[in-house]
Amino acid sequence: MLDAAEGLFVQRGYYGVSLRDISREAGVQVALCYYHFGAKEDLFRAVIDRRSSANVQGLADALQAVQQQPAADLETRLQNVLRAFLKPIVEKSLRGGEGWRNYVRLLAQVAQLPQEETFLRPATDQSDAVVMLFIDELRKILPAMSAEDLHWSFYFYQAAITHVLVESGIVDRQSQGLCKASDLDTIVEKMTRFFSAGFLAMSSVITEPALKAGY
Incomplete structure (x- = not known):
């Protein structure tokens, strides 16, 4: 039932799916969905909860690995932190199987929904905590x-990441x-370079390469 719900939520969005649709896709009686999960909102929470801890832990582990690397110049450190926030979820989307691919796309959709919706709490509570770890690290840099x-x-x-993960083909x-929107490995490297320059510009930091280029 969770697999069926995950796939349908990705295809149609939260508001475009009913418990009857999910039970039909899963090949079970709709009463069984109610019995195990209750309302659609509760089922959605269960879908998000199922992979949330592993997803958040992957991000935290990637950040910790960056923090343990030898000292490097400012721009390299910045790129390493930004890459650590994007690459783990890309790895899951590319190499984690259909379930993880659906989950990653679902997270991208969740990020574009009104954030006061209560059914989003499992996604936002855990993700916001790990986001603050990354922001704290960026503040040090x-x-x-x-x-x-x-x-x-x-x-x-984050907004750019959510757009990229949908792989819309634009x-x-x-x-x-x-x-290619599906070339996520290339996207990781190009986004890391692009956004590190943006962070530096917003912080009024001009790097040595930029000085040589005449900026």
């Missing part, structure tokens, strides 16, 4: 950056096939 600019910058980064069409 860019101590002169205002708290407001740091939160805006990370919000822009870039395929607009680039006439030169770029």
Whole structure:
């Protein structure tokens, strides 16, 4: 039932799926859905909860690995932290099987829903905690950056990630096939470089390469 719910929520969104749709997809009586999970809101929470801890732990582990790396220049440290926030979830989407791929896309959809919805709490409670770990690390790297600019910058980064994870194919069409929305490994590296420059610009830090280029 959880697999069926996860797949349908991804295809149609939370509001486009009923418990009857889910029970039909799972091949069970709708009464069984009610018995095990209750209302649709409760089933959605169960879908999110099932993989949430593993997802959040993967992000925390990636950040810890970065923190344990040898000292590096500011730009490298910044890129490493940004990469650590994106790469674990990309790895799950690419190599975790259909279930993880659906879950990653579902998280991208969740991020675009009104955040006061109570059924989102399992997703936001855990994710917000790990996001603050990353923001705290970025604050250490860019101590002169205002708290407001740091939160805006990370919000822009998260917004781009949610769009990328949907793999809508917009870039395929607009680039006439030169770029592929499914090429997530390439996207990780290019987004890391692009957004590290944005963070540096917002923090008014000009790196040595930028000085040589005349910026």
